[in-house]
Amino acid sequence: MISNNPYLAVYFGRFLRMDELDRKILAELQSDGRLSVTDLAERIGLSLSPCHRRVRALEQSGVIRGYHADLDPGSIGLNFSALVFVTLREGDRNAVASFEKAVMGVPQVIEAKRLFGDPDYLLHVITRDLQAFQELYDQHLSALPSVQRLTSTLVMKSIVADRSLPLP
CATH class of the missing domain: 3.30.70.920 (Lrp/AsnC effector binding domain/regulation of amino acid metabolism (RAM) domain)
Incomplete structure (x- = not known):
């Protein structure tokens, strides 16, 4: 995240303002990074295309740095x-x-x-x-x-x- 403001992320040179839906997406993905976009959209109450666009924007802005398996x-x-x-x-x-x-x-x-x-x-x-x-x-x-x-x-x-x- 390039901005020091915790609610903003830089996305293709522009600021992406994170709202409540973005925070719900992040909470769900932190809990289960293997969620399909379909399941994620259903959990947060958003249709598939806007959910996918938001996830992609969060990934491209650097807010979501990646996905990994949590090993014991x-x-x-x-x-x-x-x-x-x-x-x-x-x-x-x-x-x-x-x-x-x-x-x-x-x-x-x-x-x-x-x-x-x-x-x-x-x-x-x-x-x-x-x-x-x-x-x-x-x-x-x-x-x-x-x-x-x-x-x-x-x-x-x-x-x-x-x-x-x-x-x-």
Whole structure:
């Protein structure tokens, strides 16, 4: 979204004003991204063509960034989760860019956030077990560019994950 206004999105160089129907579309798609446009139109009380146009406009404006399957990590053998706090030695533009590019290449990092203050980053790492995490930590995370310090904590239990965004 290019506009800072949460109710507007840029669509082909124009502003798209989101209304209550757009918010209903977004709520339904956050809940079930596999809805057909026919089912979506029925749920929000809109005919098929206008619903399809609205979904397409929301996609093209960048409000809807994509669709994906929500996988259960434990079901595919990824049973270990850790949060890793990263402090960089240098905070200049090149160090930050190098670190961020390198961390994007580590598939076990499923989320990375740049933070204000200390530490500089928060990484959510998922592996099959503690040994796999230790190997990743020793061989890859500690070798990321400009890393001064890594501090990790283990995730005991996930309480809220992948929650739908609250729509205004």
